[in-house]
Amino acid sequence: MSAPDPKATVYFHSLGCPKNLLDTEVMLGALATQGYALAERIEDADVAVVNTCSFIESAREESVQAILDVADLREDGRLRALVVSGCLPQRYGAELAKELPEVDAFVGTSHYQQIASILDDALAGRGRGLYVEPGHTHLYDHQAPRVLSGQGHSAYVKIAEGCDRVCAFCAIPGIRGKFQSRELHSVLAEARQLAEMGVREINLVAQDSTAWGKDLTPVSQGAGRPRIEELLRGLDEVEGLDWVRLLYIYPTTVDDALLDVLAKGRRVLPYVDIPLQHASDRLLRLMRRGTTADRQRKLIERIRSALPHGTLRTTYIVGFPGETDADFQELLDFVRETSFDRVGVFRYSDEEGTTGFDLEDKVPREQARERYRELTSVLGQLMAERLAGQVGQRASALVEGTVARGEHLARLASQAPEIDGVTFLSPTPGLEVGEMVPVEITGVRGGVDLEARVLPAS
Numbered sequence: 001m002s003a004p005d006p007k008a009t010v011y012f013h014s015l016g017c018p019k020n021l022l023d024t025e026v027m028l029g030a031l032a033t034q035g036y037a038l039a040e041r042i043e044d045a046d047v048a049v050v051n052t053c054s055f056i057e058s059a060r061e062e063s064v065q066a067i068l069d070v071a072d073l074r075e076d077g078r079l080r081a082l083v084v085s086g087c088l089p090q091r092y093g094a095e096l097a098k099e100l101p102e103v104d105a106f107v108g109t110s111h112y113q114q115i116a117s118i119l120d121d122a123l124a125g126r127g128r129g130l131y132v133e134p135g136h137t138h139l140y141d142h143q144a145p146r147v148l149s150g151q152g153h154s155a156y157v158k159i160a161e162g163c164d165r166v167c168a169f170c171a172i173p174g175i176r177g178k179f180q181s182r183e184l185h186s187v188l189a190e191a192r193q194l195a196e197m198g199v200r201e202i203n204l205v206a207q208d209s210t211a212w213g214k215d216l217t218p219v220s221q222g223a224g225r226p227r228i229e230e231l232l233r234g235l236d237e238v239e240g241l242d243w244v245r246l247l248y249i250y251p252t253t254v255d256d257a258l259l260d261v262l263a264k265g266r267r268v269l270p271y272v273d274i275p276l277q278h279a280s281d282r283l284l285r286l287m288r289r290g291t292t293a294d295r296q297r298k299l300i301e302r303i304r305s306a307l308p309h310g311t312l313r314t315t316y317i318v319g320f321p322g323e324t325d326a327d328f329q330e331l332l333d334f335v336r337e338t339s340f341d342r343v344g345v346f347r348y349s350d351e352e353g354t355t356g357f358d359l360e361d362k363v364p365r366e367q368a369r370e371r372y373r374e375l376t377s378v379l380g381q382l383m384a385e386r387l388a389g390q391v392g393q394r395a396s397a398l399v400e401g402t403v404a405r406g407e408h409l410a411r412l413a414s415q416a417p418e419i420d421g422v423t424f425l426s427p428t429p430g431l432e433v434g435e436m437v438p439v440e441i442t443g444v445r446g447g448v449d450l451e452a453r454v455l456p457a458s
Contacts, residue, residue: 016053
């Protein structure tokens with residue numbers, strides 16, 4: 001008996017962070033269970049969904065351009081419907097509805113679970129829809145169907161949604177709403193499901209990962225609320241997984257219990273992604289980060305002492321309102337002193353609804369760009385030096401694909417997907433995507449990536 005014809009074929013264009021990609025995968029899963037077919041190319045689709053980001057100005061610009069590109073296909077009749085989802089409509093839905101008549105529906109972060117019925121209405125021509133609930137985001141659980149993107153050996157797992165912090169530069173609390181944790185049993189169940197599907201690596205994401213559990217009810221009378229280390233210990237026991245990586249650790253929440261789990265885990269990696277954002281006390285105060293440069297130095301010392309073979313990653317912001325040359329020099333000095341393994345840099349983006357938006361003494365854009373270039377140059381030199389120090393070391397690598405000249409792409413435990421570079425493996429016959437192999441690091445490529453050779457299995 002042949003399968004019924006699909007209602008329509010749907011193409012997704014997902015922008016922004018891994019959390020956004022995960023939302024896309026959940027929407028794909030919901031559509032697949034409701035009679036929709038998934039298209040890999042927009043040319044083969046009846047409907048296009050653009051899942052947007054609006055975290056900073058450049059992300060908004062990219063999202064708007066992506067919508068306009070697809071809108072041409074809608075106007076030409078090559079698409080039956082165009083839907084825009086994610087943070088952009090959650091934040092600016094009413095304005096977008098006025099400016100973009102080509103779009104059939106705008107879906108905020110609160111309505112992902114209703115995507116199938118929304119597409120039903122759009123295809124039936126039942127009016128243009130605006131599906132936004134301010135201050136709320138849907139948080140999926142282990143029972144939600146999900147279609148993994150990529151090749152299936154690595155996946156993101158969202159452990160919480162929203163944020164209660166008041167960082168002066170961040171619009172996320174206003175977009176994603178109050179902090180909400182997933183239940184412990186739900187995260188563990190999803191991890192087991194993914195392992196059964198062949199996933200070797202999971203990366204835990206949230207806006208504020210180490211706050212996980214603060215809003216959950218204690219499992220028994222007299223027990224405390226669950227904490228992130230309890231979740232990590234549970235994931236460390238999931239058979240079939242090789243790597244569990246925790247992303248987005250808030251600096252003031254790192255304690256000995258967390259470091260102990262990261263140090264002793266079998267599957268949980270000693271990987272610390274801890275955005276510091278700046279190193280001038282005055283700027284940290286204006287940013288509302290609740291810490292100082294000296295506390296950050298001591299924190300780094302504690303982490304390195306507890307995780308001597310761990311990986312430390314951070315991010316910095318340049319051009320925050322009021323940042324002086326002296327503040328920026330403090331940041332440069334701090335960067336040279338601490339020398340993280342991996343660093344990301346952002347130029348400040350003035351976001352409505354944040355306290356930073358109301359601050360005076362805005363840093364001129366060209367000055368912010370110049371500071372960005374100077375900081376990334378310093379960081380590039382430091383990173384190349386740290387990577388060169390790894391030559392000769394042995395590690396496990398997760399094979400991800402092939403490139404020209406017979407080389408394979410892979411990542412080490414120190415390389416989170418999409419942000420930490422890759423490892424190029426010398427030509428080795430018989431390697432399979434998703435395979436974990438022993439390697440020896442032989443060189444550095446481009447100051448960002450590594451080169452390695454595959455060792456004989458022991």
